[in-house]
Amino acid sequence: MKKKLKLFYTIFVIVLLLNCITYVKREKKPTLLRVAIVCDTQCIRIRKASAPEPESILATDGFPRYYRGGVYVNGRKYRGLVVLKKIGGKLWAINVLDIEDYLKGVVPEEIGKISPNLMAAARAQAVAARTYAYAHLNKYQELGFDLYATVQDQVYLGENSEDSLINIAIDQTRGEILCYHNKPIEAKYHSTCGGRTADFNDAWPGTAPPYLRSVKCPYCRKSPHFHWRRVYNKRNFFVQLRERIKNLGIKVPKNQSIRDLRIIRNPRSGRIRRFVLTTQTKYYIIPGYEIRGLLGGKQDPGGLLPSSYIYFKSKDENLIIDGWGYGHGVGMCQYGAREMARRGKNYREILHHYYPGTKIVRIY
Ligand SMILES: [Zn+2]
Structure with a gap:
């Protein structure tokens, strides 16, 4: 009897443990x-494929409402329900x-137009975007959906943005995701790294996954964002800093001013890891990833400086920022992936370059 109880207990513990681990499992279909x-609005225009005009x-009105089979929502056509x-x-x-x-409406937005010699880049982007979606199922469980269709997750614009060549690339990687220790990875990607990708903690706080570490990228030199420059008047620069750090909860007392800014770099990636602002009597240590929000100008989308891969130069009244790359810099560099494809690398080589130590796993 005791033996039976022990066996039962062991099986119970194993089942409990298996439930706690989110290993990827093979599935029959996607x-x-x-x-x-569409989020948080008062009116949505819907047109069924057979209807000549949209209805508002x-x-x-009464909800929920369901529309199947190629319905237009605010002028855009969507597959599914x-x-x-x-x-x-x-x-x-x-x-x-x-x-x-879903990927057919994501990959063209993320990797851009491709020609037949860039198929490997589209395949790599398809695997990265599929991995992201798979790793974030139930992300907004309390609201009843998985992902937003914007940069908050991945840009998804439905059937209108589909591209026949990219659809083939997606099919060729059907069911493939990137895994680390048999778990889907955090597949971060960005436009242009500027010559070297970033470490995870150059862009975000928290525990850094081992595969999101800085790697060399000699491939994105042709990107229009590879190198850029900003010129600030020194006085305005410190006034803007003083104003913007209020958003971080730092209030410099009225009788003090910011006198100096010192940079501590991540020696591996070259990006700003921390910076120190000094006033007459105090100093403030700020994480490097905040610099994009602090120094972004009107011309920068979202008010963010293109990247944190920057160097300062002082010239007379001015402070010059020389910057490299566009985006957070972590994971796959999309311009780099395109160039690797152009040079004949396959999508596996591209993915293993930007996500070292990961494995491509087919889940259906
Ligand atoms: Zn790059």
């Missing part, structure tokens, strides 16, 4: 994904479709 394509659905529902009194549209169809 997972269904719920993507928020208002937040005051579209659900209109109310969240917090506002109107939302959720597109429910399988991951492979």
Whole structure:
């Protein structure tokens, strides 16, 4: 009897442990994904494929509503099912479709136009975007969907943005995701690294995954974002800094001014790891990834400086910033991936270069 109890207990513990581990498992078909394509609005224009004109659905109408088979939402066509529902009194549209169809509306937005000699870059982007989606299932569980269709997750614009060549590249990598120790990785990617990718902690706090570490990238020199320059008047520069650090909860007392800015670099990636602002009596240590928000100007999308891969130069009244790359710099450099493809590298070589130590696993 005791033996039986022990066996039962052992099986119970094993089942419990298996439930706690989120290892990837083989699936029969692609997972269904719920993507928020319209958020927080009062009115959505819907046109069924067979209808000549769109109809306006208002937040005051009855919900939920379901639309199947090639429906147009605010002028864009979507595959799969579209659900209109109310969240917090506002109107939302959720597109429910399988991951492979979702990728057809993501990869062209992320990797841009391709020619036949760049197929490897599109395949690499497809695997990275599939991995991202797979790793973030249930990300917004409390709101009832998986991903936003914007840069907050991955830009997804539905059927209108599809490209026949890219659709082939997606099919050729069907079901493939990047894994580290048999778990889907955090597949970060960005436009241009500027010659060397960033370490995870150059861009975010927290525990750095071992595969998101800085690697050399001699491939993105042709990117329009490879090198850029900003010129600030020294006085304005420190006034702007003083104003912007309030957003970080730092208030420099009225009778003090910022006198100096010192940079501590990550020696591996060349990016700013920390910087120190000095006033007459105090100093403030700020994480390097905040510098993009502190120094971004009107011309910068989202008010963020293109990257934190920057060097300062003082010239007379001015402070010159020489910068390299565009984006957070972590993981795959998209311009680099395109150039690697042009030079004949395959998508596996591209992915293993930017995500060292990972494995490509087919899950269906
Ligand atoms: Zn690069």
